[in-house]
Amino acid sequence: MSKESVKPARVKMKVPHTYVILFSVIIIMALFTYLIPAGEFARIEDPNTGKMVVDPASFHIVDQNPIGFFDLFQSIPKGMSAASSIIFFIFIVGGSFQIITGTGAIEAGISRIAVKLQGKDKLMIPIFLFIFSLFGATIGMAEEAIVFVPIGIALARALGYDAIVGTAMITLGAACGFTSGFMNPFTVGVAQGIAELPLFSGIVFRLVILAVMLIITTLYLLRYGSKVKADPSYSIVHELEKEEKHKVIDLSDIPAFEKQHTLVLLTLLVGFGFIIYGVFEKDWYITEIASAFLAMGIIGGLLGKMGPSAISREFVEGAKGIVFGALVVGIARGILVVMQDGAIIDSIINGLAAGIQSLPKAVAVIGMYVVQVIINFFIPSGSGQAAATMPIMVPLSDVLTINRQVAVMAYQFGDGFTNSIIPTSAALMGVLSVAKISYEKWVKFLWPLMLIWLATGAVFLLIANMINYGPF
Numbered sequence: 001m002s003k004e005s006v007k008p009a010r011v012k013m014k015v016p017h018t019y020v021i022l023f024s025v026i027i028i029m030a031l032f033t034y035l036i037p038a039g040e041f042a043r044i045e046d047p048n049t050g051k052m053v054v055d056p057a058s059f060h061i062v063d064q065n066p067i068g069f070f071d072l073f074q075s076i077p078k079g080m081s082a083a084s085s086i087i088f089f090i091f092i093v094g095g096s097f098q099i100i101t102g103t104g105a106i107e108a109g110i111s112r113i114a115v116k117l118q119g120k121d122k123l124m125i126p127i128f129l130f131i132f133s134l135f136g137a138t139i140g141m142a143e144e145a146i147v148f149v150p151i152g153i154a155l156a157r158a159l160g161y162d163a164i165v166g167t168a169m170i171t172l173g174a175a176c177g178f179t180s181g182f183m184n185p186f187t188v189g190v191a192q193g194i195a196e197l198p199l200f201s202g203i204v205f206r207l208v209i210l211a212v213m214l215i216i217t218t219l220y221l222l223r224y225g226s227k228v229k230a231d232p233s234y235s236i237v238h239e240l241e242k243e244e245k246h247k248v249i250d251l252s253d254i255p256a257f258e259k260q261h262t263l264v265l266l267t268l269l270v271g272f273g274f275i276i277y278g279v280f281e282k283d284w285y286i287t288e289i290a291s292a293f294l295a296m297g298i299i300g301g302l303l304g305k306m307g308p309s310a311i312s313r314e315f316v317e318g319a320k321g322i323v324f325g326a327l328v329v330g331i332a333r334g335i336l337v338v339m340q341d342g343a344i345i346d347s348i349i350n351g352l353a354a355g356i357q358s359l360p361k362a363v364a365v366i367g368m369y370v371v372q373v374i375i376n377f378f379i380p381s382g383s384g385q386a387a388a389t390m391p392i393m394v395p396l397s398d399v400l401t402i403n404r405q406v407a408v409m410a411y412q413f414g415d416g417f418t419n420s421i422i423p424t425s426a427a428l429m430g431v432l433s434v435a436k437i438s439y440e441k442w443v444k445f446l447w448p449l450m451l452i453w454l455a456t457g458a459v460f461l462l463i464a465n466m467i468n469y470g471p472f
Helices: 018-035 069-082 084-102 105-117 121-138 143-158 163-180 185-194 203-230 238-243 259-281 286-303 308-320 323-341 345-356 361-378 382-399 404-420 426-435 439-466
Strands: 043-045 052-054
Touching: 018 069, 018 323, 018 439, 052 382, 069 084, 069 323, 084 105, 084 143, 084 286, 084 308, 084 323, 084 426, 105 121, 105 143, 105 259, 121 143, 121 163, 121 203, 143 163, 143 259, 143 286, 143 426, 163 203, 163 404, 163 426, 163 439, 185 382, 185 404, 203 439, 259 286, 286 308, 323 426, 345 361, 345 382, 361 382, 361 404, 361 439, 382 404, 404 426, 404 439, 426 439
Parallel strands: none
Antiparallel strands: 043 052
16 A cells, blocks of 8 residues: 555544533633632612613722632532522423323324425424514513423424524524514613613614514525425434434324323413513512423323322433533532632723723624623623623713614623523523533524524624614
8 A cells, every 4th residue: 555545543522521611611710710800890770770780980809719629629519509500490490391291192293293294394493493582572581481492393303403402493583582672671671771772672673673683594594494395414402302213293193183182282281371471570580480381290190190100200301311411510519609709700891891981882792782782691691690780881882972772782692692502501501401512503504604603693783883873
């Protein structure tokens, strides 16, 4: 054999385990607590919203509190404790949905929907994206999307797609609505209150933003879904699909739809309606939604002719299947624990805001946007980020003669887009745990769309600044 015919072996890069990635970020943040001066803002009550917000003139240096070796490991159990409501929410949703699945009602119901959608299955993606965008835009749907993910995945698989498509058409739909935020009380509502703007003013422009985002996301997801349907090996989660092959509904041999299936699906329908009512009218959050879903699981199991012991076994099986993802939420929260204990979050906010002041007006708008994107990694809570940054960004926008409505938009884009990709987002980690999609696989799927979203946001911000977007 000649030397020319010998080809060097290709070294394949192996992506680290999700836990390795997250713990590496924790270590980096711990190192930052030695390098970044500790500081904090004083918090005062905002008269417009009643929320505690930062006093932009109050930033001061405090004693350095670097994270030590043992503190580093304590951040994990502390993070799990801080995220316990989300973690147990995931376990309860996973267990309860497994009970419903065990009755056969989901398979029987979805198989009939899938049969009706055959030949028209491309309509499913834009319809789901649109419906969930309304939830995102009005009730700020984030963690709440977790309960719908298993149904989306089951329907997507029945039509020849994969778990990515089933997850994305729900969560990315909610993300489009959440980010455009034409009536999102938890982001735009809070930010406009702090900025002393009329509530939900500028709604027409934000509706245009929602339409554009839905078009972009639909085209992206249809393109990926078409490739998966044509060649299942193209799926980013091909290994997962092989493992879950037994869960794919065979449309050539659909199960009989019996009376108990109707009762179980009615329980689901009433339960979801009850949850939506509670979120809108009673300010429900994780505890109440988890309780409602647990009730749905138990009642649905009994109506589906399952005994108490069978219901218990199914619950344990469902919870057991999402242990990996549920723990990811706690480990990711450890990142925030390190930054909070090291008192560097306010220092980062203050430093980034100071960097914007010297920029020209047009560039400063994009600078505000970039700053909000960065801060969202550290403060993934929408209302929390508004309370921490808008009291700084509002006077800064006044100094730079940038309309306050534009400053709100820079915040809503900076907060909204990257919630779908940052590991500190409990909602994202919860969704991925229920879907059994690893974080690195999700990033591989989403990063091109994320770049498109971010670029689209920049374009809309420049347009808003150019037209002096105000309260219309």
